[in-house]
Amino acid sequence: FQRCVGMDALNSLHSTTYEIDEKHGADYHKRFLEFVKMIQKENLVIGGAMTDPKGDRSKGPSEQDDPDLFTRIVDSDEKGVYVSGAKAHQTGCINSHWIILMPTIRLTQNDKEYAIVGAIPADVKGLTYIYGRQSCDTRVMEGGGDIDLGNAKFGGQEAMMILDRVFIPWDKLFMNGEFEFASMLVERFTCYHRRSYVCKTGLGDVLIGAAATIADYNGVPNVSHIKDKIIEMTHLNETIFAAGIASSHQGHKMKSGVYLNDDMLAQVCKHNVTRFPYEISRLAQDIAGG
Helix, strand or coil, rough: CCCCCHHHHHHHHHHHCCCCHHHHCCHHHHHHHHHHHHHHHHHHCEEEEECCCCCCCCHHHHHHHCCCCCCEEECCCCCCCEEEEEEEEECCCHHHEEEEECCCCCCCHHHHHEEEEEECCCCCEEEEEEEEECCCCCHHHHCCCHHCCCCCCHHHHHEEEEEEECCCCEEHHEEEHHHHHHHHHHHHHHHHHHHHHHHHHHHHHHHHHHHHHHHHHHCCCCCCCHHHHHHHHHHHHHHHHHHHHHHHCCCEEECCEEECCCHHHHHHHHHCCCCHHHHHHHHHHHHHHH
């Protein structure tokens, strides 16, 4: 569980840190590679924290009435920097070992203190999690519900992260004020992440199989409208899969050596995921009896 967002963060930072260094003569890429070596050696899970609460969407970070609606640097010393703010909708953050904080929006010269990328341990001092409830999470406490547990020990979690002067040492800092690269990072992260939504087709496979099994139980597997619905479910599911795989196949090599998948096909994959799983679920209900 929860490898995809960290993978997307690492991939997008590989090329972005390389290109920041190319322009500014910094050593972010070297720091980043050392961090990746540690993550790989210890087999750690990374949470990618990009989404800020944002506040008034018509205003940039530096224009907000509350400066902590976007994560920002509030202080620094010879050892590193201190950040405050929040990250919303953080699926899997509590299951992760490390969190990578990233900007969530295009930034300007006035937003330099918000141009921050850094890695923090998930239990770092000054970090508070506000845990989010999910609609069906009481089912795991009901008897005979093992089939619903998924990964019984490490299932999905979601929280808001509140950062109050959280310390990031210099060697875990991968962007520090280079605001002109914020949009590049966001766009590349989004490209990877929306392609990774291809995983939703695994859930689709399970739902299609369940619907077909119910049709067998009900004695109607050969009824024409039942077959048509299962075919349509499969068509929608494989369309999601096709866009995600095609995006990866059409990837191109970046300056740093990492590959970036095709942007347009990644957006199509995500767009399909915002629509098709709901139609697949509706068809499954029809097959089950309406």
